[in-house]
Amino acid sequence: MQSIFVPMISSQNTSIKLNTASMESSRIAQPIGIALDRFIKNNQDEFAFASGELSQLLRDIALASKVVNREINKAGLIDIMGGMGSQNNTGDDQQKLDVLANIRFTRALAKGGEACALISEENESYTDLNNDGKYVIAIDPLDGSSNIDVNVSIGTIFSIYRRKTKVGTPISEEDILQKGSEQVAAGYILYGSSTMLVYTTGHGVNCFTYEPSLGEYFLSKDRLMMPEKGKIYSINEGSANSFPDNVKAYVQFCKDNQYTARYIGSLVADFHRNMLKGGIYIYPSTAKDPNGKLRLMYECNALAFVAEQAGGLATDGQKRILDIQPTSLHQRVPFYVGSKNMVEKAVSY
Ligand code: AHG
Ligand code: MN
Ligand code: MN
Numbered sequence: 001m002q003s004i005f006v007p008m009i010s011s012q013n014t015s016i017k018l019n020t021a022s023m024e025s026s027r028i029a030q031p032i033g034i035a036l037d038r039f040i041k042n043n044q045d046e047f048a049f050a051s052g053e054l055s056q057l058l059r060d061i062a063l064a065s066k067v068v069n070r071e072i073n074k075a076g077l078i079d080i081m082g083g084m085g086s087q088n089n090t091g092d093d094q095q096k097l098d099v100l101a102n103i104r105f106t107r108a109l110a111k112g113g114e115a116c117a118l119i120s121e122e123n124e125s126y127t128d129l130n131n132d133g134k135y136v137i138a139i140d141p142l143d144g145s146s147n148i149d150v151n152v153s154i155g156t157i158f159s160i161y162r163r164k165t166k167v168g169t170p171i172s173e174e175d176i177l178q179k180g181s182e183q184v185a186a187g188y189i190l191y192g193s194s195t196m197l198v199y200t201t202g203h204g205v206n207c208f209t210y211e212p213s214l215g216e217y218f219l220s221k222d223r224l225m226m227p228e229k230g231k232i233y234s235i236n237e238g239s240a241n242s243f244p245d246n247v248k249a250y251v252q253f254c255k256d257n258q259y260t261a262r263y264i265g266s267l268v269a270d271f272h273r274n275m276l277k278g279g280i281y282i283y284p285s286t287a288k289d290p291n292g293k294l295r296l297m298y299e300c301n302a303l304a305f306v307a308e309q310a311g312g313l314a315t316d317g318q319k320r321i322l323d324i325q326p327t328s329l330h331q332r333v334p335f336y337v338g339s340k341n342m343v344e345k346a347v348s349y
Helices: 036-042 053-074 096-111 145-150 237-242 245-256 267-277 296-309 340-348
Strands: 083-087 093-095 115-120 135-143 154-162 183-191 195-200 205-211 216-221 232-234 279-283 313-315 335-338
Touching (some): 036 053, 036 216, 053 154, 053 195, 096 115, 096 135, 096 145, 135 296, 154 267, 183 296, 195 267, 232 267, 267 279, 267 296, 296 313
Antiparallel strands (some): 083 093, 135 154, 183 195, 279 335
């Protein structure tokens, strides 16, 4: 198989200085094709707490995603598809791959000792990891899992926080229920026509594409920015009858202006497309889900952080997503995320 990248193999720091006049900070840009490990190493001093532990967590997430990617790719070949016949704590059908992905990410994050607690869609309560760990992780191990059986893109979403309490002491609620604005890193993996890792540490958004024959992620976009304007709206219109009137009015505005409707039903995939092409994703309150369907702590916060870092916006219709104080692990919020002008327009309704 021909590689889409020419991997950078060098013992030297391969950073090049780009013209950063149009960028908000003067951080050294990285050449396309640089491997993830080297990118993380080159940018380690961007992290607020440059001890190397956060870098290790990102590597662990990348490693787990490779294992999950392999299992997803095998899904069509072996008897791994279909439901487990059980439900997770929020009532969704649990897929075998949901469970597998949860195990893979939990193991990867537990083994290094950097994380003290893990919040996962698949676990009712948080998991205690290592009291000496400094970081709290929230994950949706497999997002869009109803799409597995039909060979449609799915994802993983993650948020990383610093713990608030002293290292070495038991975890407390203030470590777990942190606002999205406290995230030190967040991102997603998209298992699509290619597998991509997209993340931010608060210094722009980095995109990596997985090269399966080399087993490595390579930088495919440095400092990805979302178009300010867009013409794609993504919303499950099957529930339109029970949308709030202002959402109905905004959807009508999109139609009146001949916007394009695109809805995959995998949040990560819908979000990623809108990141690249410009668009808005909305999961509003509906009669069935009065607070929307999406979960603040392991779906919305991470994507809100990425969106803002790419110049976009994320709100629940009233409030910036990153400013919402969570009150429970599996809390749901209405979610409007995407290109700045489109989110502003939707909120003006
Ligand atoms: P998950 O598979 O993690 O439970 O998430 C499913 C979510 C999200 O990926 C998607 O955007 C949304 O559910 C789709 O919901 P509807 O089918 O109600 O549109
Ligand atoms: Mn999800
Ligand atoms: Mn999920």
